[in-house]
Amino acid sequence: MGARTYQGKERYPHLLSPIRIGNLRLKNRIIAAPSSPGMIDTNGHMTHAMQAYLETKAKGGAAVVTYGESIVHSTTGKQHNMQMQLDSYGNRQGLKECAEAIHRAGAYANIQLSHGGKYAGLASVGGDEDKEGRIAYGPSHEITPVGEVQEMPRELIYEIIESYGKGAALVKDCGFDMVQVHAAHGWLFSQFLSPVMNKRTDEFGGSLENRARFLLLALDAVRKAVGPRFPIEIRLSGDDMMKNGLGEKDCIEVAKMVDDKVDLINVSCGNHEDPEMFCRTHPSAFWPRGVNVYLAAGIKKHVKTPVACVGSLNDPAQMEHIIASGQADIVELGRALVADPEIPNKAMHDQADDITPCLRCYECFGEIVKSEMIKCTVNPIIGHELEEKYGHKAPERSKKVLIVGGGPGGMEAAIVASSRGHEVTLCEKSSVLGGNLHPAGAAYFKEDIVKLTGVLERRLKRSGAKVMLNTEVTPDLIRELNPDALIVAIGSREWKPGFIPGIDRPNVVMAIDAEMHPEKLGRKVVIMGGGLVGGEAAISFRHEGHDVTIVEMKDKIAGEVNSFYRGGLMPQIEKAATCCVNTTVKEILPDGVRVSRDGEEFVIQADTVVCALGFRTDDQTVDALTAEVDENYIIGDCRNVGIIYHAMSQAYDAAMML
Numbered sequence: 001m002g003a004r005t006y007q008g009k010e011r012y013p014h015l016l017s018p019i020r021i022g023n024l025r026l027k028n029r030i031i032a033a034p035s036s037p038g039m040i041d042t043n044g045h046m047t048h049a050m051q052a053y054l055e056t057k058a059k060g061g062a063a064v065v066t067y068g069e070s071i072v073h074s075t076t077g078k079q080h081n082m083q084m085q086l087d088s089y090g091n092r093q094g095l096k097e098c099a100e101a102i103h104r105a106g107a108y109a110n111i112q113l114s115h116g117g118k119y120a121g122l123a124s125v126g127g128d129e130d131k132e133g134r135i136a137y138g139p140s141h142e143i144t145p146v147g148e149v150q151e152m153p154r155e156l157i158y159e160i161i162e163s164y165g166k167g168a169a170l171v172k173d174c175g176f177d178m179v180q181v182h183a184a185h186g187w188l189f190s191q192f193l194s195p196v197m198n199k200r201t202d203e204f205g206g207s208l209e210n211r212a213r214f215l216l217l218a219l220d221a222v223r224k225a226v227g228p229r230f231p232i233e234i235r236l237s238g239d240d241m242m243k244n245g246l247g248e249k250d251c252i253e254v255a256k257m258v259d260d261k262v263d264l265i266n267v268s269c270g271n272h273e274d275p276e277m278f279c280r281t282h283p284s285a286f287w288p289r290g291v292n293v294y295l296a297a298g299i300k301k302h303v304k305t306p307v308a309c310v311g312s313l314n315d316p317a318q319m320e321h322i323i324a325s326g327q328a329d330i331v332e333l334g335r336a337l338v339a340d341p342e343i344p345n346k347a348m349h350d351q352a353d354d355i356t357p358c359l360r361c362y363e364c365f366g367e368i369v370k371s372e373m374i375k376c377t378v379n380p381i382i383g384h385e386l387e388e389k390y391g392h393k394a395p396e397r398s399k400k401v402l403i404v405g406g407g408p409g410g411m412e413a414a415i416v417a418s419s420r421g422h423e424v425t426l427c428e429k430s431s432v433l434g435g436n437l438h439p440a441g442a443a444y445f446k447e448d449i450v451k452l453t454g455v456l457e458r459r460l461k462r463s464g465a466k467v468m469l470n471t472e473v474t475p476d477l478i479r480e481l482n483p484d485a486l487i488v489a490i491g492s493r494e495w496k497p498g499f500i501p502g503i504d505r506p507n508v509v510m511a512i513d514a515e516m517h518p519e520k521l522g523r524k525v526v527i528m529g530g531g532l533v534g535g536e537a538a539i540s541f542r543h544e545g546h547d548v549t550i551v552e553m554k555d556k557i558a559g560e561v562n563s564f565y566r567g568g569l570m571p572q573i574e575k576a577a578t579c580c581v582n583t584t585v586k587e588i589l590p591d592g593v594r595v596s597r598d599g600e601e602f603v604i605q606a607d608t609v610v611c612a613l614g615f616r617t618d619d620q621t622v623d624a625l626t627a628e629v630d631e632n633y634i635i636g637d638c639r640n641v642g643i644i645y646h647a648m649s650q651a652y653d654a655a656m657m658l
C-alpha cells in the first residue's frame with residue numbers, strides 16, 4: 001500500500017480521481033476554464049505577466065490550465081483589443097515559455113483556438129471601439145445597430161479552416177498538450193451554427209449539417225495538424241439561449257456530430273455579446289451555482305466522449321456530486337480560480353472552508369475592459385503574479401502593528417501582516433468582525449459575501465493576530481498600545497443630507513439599517529438614491545414583499561457599476577422597482593416624498609423612505625489617528641469610498657509594505 005496523504009480524497013473521491021483524455025492522464029477532474037484576461041502585448045504575443053497568471057493557476061492544483069481566445073486568423077478574427085494572435089510573427093517564444101511555466105507547476109497546458117466572426121469587425125462587448133477599415137465577416141449579410149456584416153466568402157471560409165490547422169500545429173510545436181476549439185459564446189462557429197444568424201444558401205447554411213460544416217472541417221484540419229490521440233477539446237453551447245436560436249436539442253445533435261472528432265466536450269451556453277446573456281454564460285449571483293450543469297448532463301447522455309461542465313462552480317462538494325452522479329466527467333472553473341487559484345489543492349487537503357469565494361461581481365471583466373489587465377475583488381494577487389513571484393523582500397524586523405477596524409480591509413491586513421511575522425492587534429469598535437460586509441451580504445443573492453466574511457474570520461483566527469472587539473481606538477489608546485505601525489481601516493459613514501426637509505422624520509431609514517432590519521420597512525418603500533446600494537436594496541426589498549420605487553437624480557440606475565454586473569443587475573432592478581431617474585427629492589413627507597422632474601413637482605406615496613445616497617469618509621478621525629504614528633497606512637473606505645476590491649487590495653499592499 002503506497003502513501004495516502006491527501007485527506008480530501010476521502011471526501012471527494014470522484015473529483016480527485018484521474019481521467020484519461022486522449023494521450024493525457026489528468027491527475028484530477030478540475031480544469032482551469034479558458035481565460036484571456038488581457039496581459040497580451042500589442043503584437044498579440046504572450047507577456048510574462050500572463051505566463052505568471054497561468055502558472056499560478058497550475059500551482060493551485062488544476063489538472064489542466066487553459067489559456068483563452070487565441071485568434072487563428074487575426075485580420076478577420078480579432079474581436080478584443082488585446083488578444084493572442086496565433087498568426088503573428090514572433091509569438092513562439094512566449095507560447096513556449098507559457099507552456100513550460102504551466103508544466104513546471106504540475107499541470108497540462110491547453111489553449112483555445114478562436115475567431116470572433118462578425119464581432120471581429122464590429123464594436124463588441126469589451127472590445128475595440130475603433131474598427132476603422134476592418135470588415136465584419138459573419139455567416140450572412142446583416143445590418144446591425146453597430147455596423148454592417150458581410151457574408152463570409154467561401155474562399156475566406158477555407159482560408160480560416162486552414163488557419164485552425166496552422167494554429168494547432170504551432171501551439172503543439174510550442175509545447176502545449178491540448179487544444180480547445182471555441183464553438184460557443186456567439187463567436188464564429190456559434191454564428192454559423194445559429195439558425196438566426198446563418199441565412200446562407202450554400203453548403204454552409206440551411207440544414208444543421210450544413211451549418212455545422214465549417215466547424216467540422218476546422219476540427220478535421222486541427223486533427224490533421226496535431227495527429228491522433230493529441231487531445232482536442234471543443235467548447236460547445238448546450239443552448240445558445242437566443243430566441244429561435246440553437247436550442248438544447250440542436251446542441252445535442254452538434255455534440256453527436258463532433259463525438260468522433262474530439263476528446264473532450266466542454267458544454268457552456270449563451271452569448272458573450274448580449275449583456276443579459278453574458279450573465280448566464282458567466283452566471284451571476286442571481287442564478288444558483290451550477291445553473292448550466294444540466295446542459296452538460298443532457299449532452300453526456302448522447303455521446304461517448306467525456307464531457308465537462310462550467311458555470312459558477314466553486315464548492316468541491318458540489319463538484320464531487322456532479323461527477324459522482326454522472327452529470328459530467330470534468331468540471332471547469334473560471335472566476336472561481338481567479339478568486340482562489342488554490343481551490344484544487346484545498347479540495348485535496350480537505351480545506352474547503354478556506355476557499356475564497358468569487359463574489360460574481362464581474363470586476364475581473366470590468367477591469368479587463370478598462371485597463372487590459374485583470375483584477376479581483378477578493379484576490380489582491382491576481383494580475384500581479386509576476387511581482388509575487390519575484391517581488392517582496394521579507395520584513396527587516398517584526399513590528400508591533402495596530403489595525404483600526406475589523407471590516408474586510410482590516411481583517412485582510414491583519415492576516416497578511418501576521419503571516420509576515422508581525423505582532424498584530426486588530427481593534428474593532430463593534431461587537432462583530434466584518435464591517436459593511438454584513439449589510440452588503442444581507443440580501444438573498446449575496447450569500448457569497450456572507451461566505452467571504454466567514455473565510456476572513458477563520459483566517460484571522462488562525463493568523464495569531466490579537467482581536468479586540470468592542471474597542472474604539474482613540475489617540476489615547478494608540479499612545480497606550482504604542483505600535484510601530486498603524487493601519488487605519490475605519491470605513492465610512494452613510495451620508496444623510498441635512499438640507500432635505502424632513503430627513504429626520506421617523507419614516508426615514510438609512511440603507512444599512514434597512515438591509516439589516518427589514519422589519520423596519522412599511523409596505524410601500526421609496527429608496528432615495530439609485531446607485532449600487534439602492535439598486536440592490538430594491539431587489540432585496542421586493543423579494544421581501546415590498547412595493548418599491550427608486551428615485552435617482554442621474555439619468556441612470558447603478559451607473560457606477562461595471563457594465564457586466566450591470567447587465568445582469570438591471571433586469572432584476574426593473575422587475576423589482578419603479579425607477580424614477582432624472583428625479584430629485586425635494587422633501588420627505590410623513591407619507592412619501594415630494595420630488596421634481598423636468599421642472600414638475602409631484603408626490604410619490606411611501607410608508608418608508610430609505611436613504612441610500614452614498615457614503616462619506618471621516619477625515620477628522622483618520623487625521624487624529626494617523627497623527628499618532630509615523631508609519632501609518634490608510635486603507636479602504638476611509639481613504640476613499642470605494643468597493644470591497646479597494647479595501648482588500650489596499651490592505652494587502654499595506655501589509656506587504658510593513
Ligand SMILES: Cc1cc2nc3c(=O)[nH]c(=O)nc-3n(C[C@H](O)[C@H](O)[C@H](O)COP(=O)(O)O)c2cc1C
Pocket residue numbers: 033034035036037067068069112182185235268281282283310311312313332333334335336338364365374
Ligand atoms: C477573466 C476571464 C476571461 C475569460 N476568457 C475566456 C476566453 O478567452 N474564452 C472562453 O471561452 N471563455 C472565457 N472566459 C469564460 C470562462 O471560461 C467560463 O466559461 C466562464 O467564466 C463561466 O465559468 P465561471 O462561472 O466558473 O467563471 C473567461 C472568464 C474570465 C473570468
